[in-house]
């Protein structure tokens with residue numbers, strides 16, 4: 033097995049007494065696409081900043097590319113491509129200039145930077161925007177430019193902190209497509225998200241994080257198999273009847289979950305379960321059978337929804 | 341100028357620091373140039389930004405010295421020279437006031453270059469965070485800013501000095517030393533301001549206050565337009581702690597052989613260098629605390 037490019041052991045980050053990251057252990061193999069899935073405040077960004085060698089850990093072991101970020105910050109960072117949660121593109125410079133300037137920070141010769149800048153603008157589908165002002169770009173374009181900027185040093189590992197948060201569905205799909213290309217090129221991706229569909233699309237393997245701790249680890253399919261059923265039956269009876277109906281539904285499927293606005297019945301066969309429930313004289317206002325998702329895994333693990 | 345990263349209290353290093361892998365070797369290689377030249381890359385960024393408002397820089401760079409030297413040195417001088425006998429070693433008012441104008445220009449430029457870009461870089465448009473997620477260390481970001489401002493100041497001051505020559509405000513042959521002195525004067529105040537600006541997390545007009553309560557009084561009461569000795573004794577301390585006073589007096593020594601004790605001349609140099617070093621070092625510390633928390 034190849035050496036892992038990231039090893040975290042009981043990684044802790046405290047702000048005062050508060051542990052934002054409370055003992056994370058994981059490894060990332062080269063070429064792998066690894067995700068941290070968790071709600072807001074779970075400690076994802078804090079973890080990313082430690083992996084990115086810009087934030088010192090409070091305790092635990094951390095090795096990036098075989099090096100300790102405490103001692104080898106600049107060396108490690110020379111091999112990373114970082115896409116932070118909040119864009120920090122230089123709004124005083126034009127689109128292409130942002131790439132030129134950033135490439136220079138790595139000590140790359142101007143000629144190399146200029147060549148890569150043009151290639152990356154192409155990759156980011158921004159070739160015709162090179163001379164535009166950054167502020168004139170849409171949210172999705174800014175995000176793509178930030179990703180292009182992160183690639184200027186041909187990084188070994190790419191860190192993406194919530195790459196598509198705040199984007200509209202179309203912009204997200206364009207971005208996913210770009211990230212998929214990187215994955216195909218064999219890049220190592222580490223990404224955080226609180227979107228289950230994003231995690232399912234992009235991650236080979238992920239950890240579910242809550243309150244700075246790992247709740248579960250595995251591939252999306254493994255996690256769903258382990259912590260959820262194949263299908264989910266979503267029933268709405270109207271919020272005032274939820275509780276009452278839930279008691280009547282006790283014992284349906286493998287498990288039920290009562291949310292404020294609906295009831296989820298976990299089962300291998302949703303249609304069959306729905307027929308049984310109707311036969312028992314319960315008639316939901318609406319019903320829906322869908323496949324289990326990471327959202328259900330998270331609900332099972334924490335009793336809470338991923339997006340509040 | 342190398343990027344040293346701070347050590348934190350206790351660590352598990354058993355799994356870490358296997359510096360023998362290909363990845364590690366590649367990382368060390370990638371770190372060489374940024375560690376050595378990172379500050380210059382940051383300066384390069386600043387120059388590119390300055391270039392985007394080069395027109396403004398050029399217009400003020402050439403317009404200001406002309407207007408000030410003409411108004412103060414020529415216009416006002418006719419009045420002053422007729423009515424006042426200055427303790428200025430028998431030179432005309434233009435020769436007396438030109439070093440002060442020169443040093444004030446350096447100070448003003450330093451104030452601009454060390455306030456707005458610092459607030460911008462940490463907060464409004466956090467480009468410093470961006471540099472730091474690359475291989476640039478916090479200290480190098482500060483160093484790069486310092487390099488860029490030194491260049492900007494030296495250029496501004498050199499143009500100003502050119503106008504002083506044209507106006508006949510530099511009788512002494514050693515006058516060209518005014519260029520490094522005025523640059524140093526700008527840096528002495530500028531680096532301290534940079535450090536202060538680095539501490540600002542919530543902008544509530546602090547920099548405008550500095551402009552009004554610090555820069556303006558300094559400009560007026562630093563032996564600039566009249567000798568410090570003309571101030572009442574209880575205001576003279578302003579001069580002694582003012583980089584502008586030390587810079588201006590030192591410039592006067594070189595441009596027209598202003599007579600003062602040697603120890604005082606030495607003191608001017610020491611104070612200006614000390615302020616620069618303190619401000620610079622302080623700003624570096626804050627950068628580490630703010631970026632690498």
Ligand SMILES: Nc1ncnc2c1ncn2[C@@H]1O[C@H](COP(=O)(O)OP(=O)(O)O)[C@@H](O)[C@H]1O
Pocket residue numbers: 047052070071072073074075076077078079633
């Ligand atoms: N610099 C900081 N000082 C104090 N608390 C912080 C700091 N950064 C993050 N936190 C806290 O740590 C927790 C985890 O934050 P973060 O890593 O940003 O979570 P996520 O990215 O998963 O939303 C949050 O409760 C946040 O308020």
Ligand SMILES: [Mg+2]
Pocket residue numbers: 073076077078117193194
């Ligand atoms: Mg976050």
